[in-house]
Amino acid sequence: MSTPQQAQTAQNHLNKVVFFGKELHITLSRHSQVSLPRDGQEDAGLTKDFAQSPLHRFRNPGSHNFQNIYAPSPCLHLSNVPESITEEFLRESFERVGGAITGYRWIPLKGDETELKKDKRMAIIQLGSTEHAVQALVAMHNFQLMDKRYLKVSFAKSQSL
Secondary structure, eight states, X not given: OOOHHXXXXXXXXXXXXXXXXXEOOOOOOSOSOOOOOOTTOXXXXXXXXXXXXXXXXXXXXXXXXXXXXXXXXXXXXXXEEOTTOOHHHHHHHHHHHHOOEEEEEEEOOOGGGHHHHTTSEEEEEEESSHHHHHHHHHHHTTXXXXXXXXXXXXXXXXXXX
């Protein structure tokens, strides 16, 4: 469920961010909620409910994802990376959509987590600018890596590597 605090955080982080060469201007709606069209009612494709999507990061109340919301920066946090996916593959994929990669590092797993999470690796990738990172995040979040395995991309806590 969305809250006014989440909307305010989105506005604080995204207002005046440059996206595809244009500055975003984010304002809060004067409406406290949006009504979806009734079944069978035409909506011209303008509304869609993603609340129950399995790819929705904030679907589960109390999820640790709520604690990892950061402002746009050149660094992106990648997670849910299968062991078979290489750094080279990720670099090439991100360069196609976000420009030059200026840094990359795997996040080491903690000792006892190595066997449990070896197929859910994480990395930090740094692009040339915040604008390029925003474009890459939009293009690569939920990118299908394997059958039923999707890359999770978010802005990293650190501003640089």
